[in-house]
Amino acid sequence: MRFSNSRTVTYSPAYTIVPTYECFNRCTYCNFRTDIGKSSMLSLSAAKDIFKRLQNKNICEILILSGEVHPHSSRRKEWFNRIYDLCELALSMGFLPHTNAGILSFEEMQKLKKFNVSMGLMLEQLTPNLLQTVHKHAPSKLPELRLQQLEWAGELKIPFTTGLLLGIGETEQDWWDTLAAISQVHQKYKNIQEVILQPHSPGSQQSFDFPPFNPHKLPQVIAQARQILPADITIQIPPNLVKDKQWLLACIEAGARDLGGISPKDEVNPDYPHIQEKELRKILQPAGWDLVARLPVYPQFDEWLMGDLEVNLKKWRKSLDLITNISSAPASNDN
Numbered sequence: 001m002r003f004s005n006s007r008t009v010t011y012s013p014a015y016t017i018v019p020t021y022e023c024f025n026r027c028t029y030c031n032f033r034t035d036i037g038k039s040s041m042l043s044l045s046a047a048k049d050i051f052k053r054l055q056n057k058n059i060c061e062i063l064i065l066s067g068e069v070h071p072h073s074s075r076r077k078e079w080f081n082r083i084y085d086l087c088e089l090a091l092s093m094g095f096l097p098h099t100n101a102g103i104l105s106f107e108e109m110q111k112l113k114k115f116n117v118s119m120g121l122m123l124e125q126l127t128p129n130l131l132q133t134v135h136k137h138a139p140s141k142l143p144e145l146r147l148q149q150l151e152w153a154g155e156l157k158i159p160f161t162t163g164l165l166l167g168i169g170e171t172e173q174d175w176w177d178t179l180a181a182i183s184q185v186h187q188k189y190k191n192i193q194e195v196i197l198q199p200h201s202p203g204s205q206q207s208f209d210f211p212p213f214n215p216h217k218l219p220q221v222i223a224q225a226r227q228i229l230p231a232d233i234t235i236q237i238p239p240n241l242v243k244d245k246q247w248l249l250a251c252i253e254a255g256a257r258d259l260g261g262i263s264p265k266d267e268v269n270p271d272y273p274h275i276q277e278k279e280l281r282k283i284l285q286p287a288g289w290d291l292v293a294r295l296p297v298y299p300q301f302d303e304w305l306m307g308d309l310e311v312n313l314k315k316w317r318k319s320l321d322l323i324t325n326i327s328s329a330p331a332s333n334d335n
């Protein structure tokens with residue numbers, strides 16, 4: 001067993017698949033979506049080819065990240081069934097699926113629970129003011145709807161990842177209010193595993209003409225979030241959106257302990273390539289931080305998972321120490 005010290009930062013070796021880029025919402029900061037009818041659905045055979053390539057590469061998480069079909073559209077069922085089938089396929093091929101497909105009905109969530117070790121949805125910000133601006137044409141970003149997803153995940157005992165999108169026109173008070181709401185859900189259901197503090201990062205596709213969230217502010221936000229959130233919720237920051245090494249370290253010193261899924265491409269922010277794990281290690285190690293792989297579900301939730309989820313999970317928990325030891329060896333040698 002590898003000794004994990006208190007100066008440990010985690011990441012999830014992940015691959016993102018996109019069932020569809022089509023989305024009926026038009027969040028003005030989005031660099032991901034395409035208009036209705038402009039994107040096809042990822043086929044099961046294409047997904048199978050991807051998963052085959054990924055096998056034995058020490059990638060545990062498949063992040064299923066999708067644009068959304070309107071809940072009343074005649075195509076909603078087809079859309080949902082494809083996501084469901086993609087999750088089932090990923091699980092059957094040995095991976096640990098984590099789905100963020102936007103707003104789901106209670107029944108849809110209940111069905112996906114069977115094939116996902118955890119699920120995710122960013123709250124963004126709870127203030128209704130954004131419905132006049134960046135979310136004017138994004139019905140899925142209704143704050144009550146999003147908060148309800150966290151509650152439903154709690155009722156269904158689905159380990160959940162959520163977070164805030166920072167710098168989209170909200171106030172500082174809005175951050176604390178959104179974090180307090182997350183804490184409240186967690187107090188009731190104990191189902192929130194991590195909170196992502198995601199700095200808005202402009203990309204080439206978006207219409208929202210607004211500067212990036214000032215990375216120098218992030219450590220302060222993290223420190224305050226650490227005060228508001230219960231200790232068993234991990235704070236995640238995306239390292240590719242905090243470019244400066246010093247500020248990345250400052251974020252960690254302030255209380256962030258996870259760097260999210262590290263995959264070949266950041267589908268949400270394609271203009272900001274991921275820093276790969278070896279490179280991250282070079283930044284962290286001199287400051288005394290150990291980088292360790294984790295699974296897309298935190299250990300305190302293992303008992304919520306059953307059937308094939310439990311089988312895959314046990315397999316991955318066993319091989320995790322091995323992955324960490326192998327991947328940390330070269331970095332410590334070639335420094």
Ligand SMILES: O=c1nc2n(C[C@H](O)[C@H](O)[C@H](O)CO)c3cc(O)ccc3cc-2c(=O)[nH]1
Nearest residue numbers: 016100120121161260261263265266267268
């Ligand atoms: O595990 C998760 N990771 C989420 N991540 C992190 C993700 O694991 C990686 O940073 C990459 O996006 C993977 O390609 C997000 C990253 C973003 O830039 C924006 C949103 C998300 C949302 C999630 C999520 O719901 N669950």
Ligand SMILES: C[C@H]1O[C@@H](n2cnc3c(N)ncnc32)[C@H](O)[C@@H]1O
Nearest residue numbers: 029030122165198199200201202268
């Ligand atoms: C999947 C998640 O990606 C985040 N997201 C969407 N667009 C951007 C952007 N330009 N910069 C940073 N994060 C973004 C939102 O928080 C969304 O919920």
Ligand code: SF4
Nearest residue numbers: 023025026027030033
């Ligand atoms: S951020 Fe999500 S909901 Fe908003 S437009 Fe993009 S894909 Fe759709």
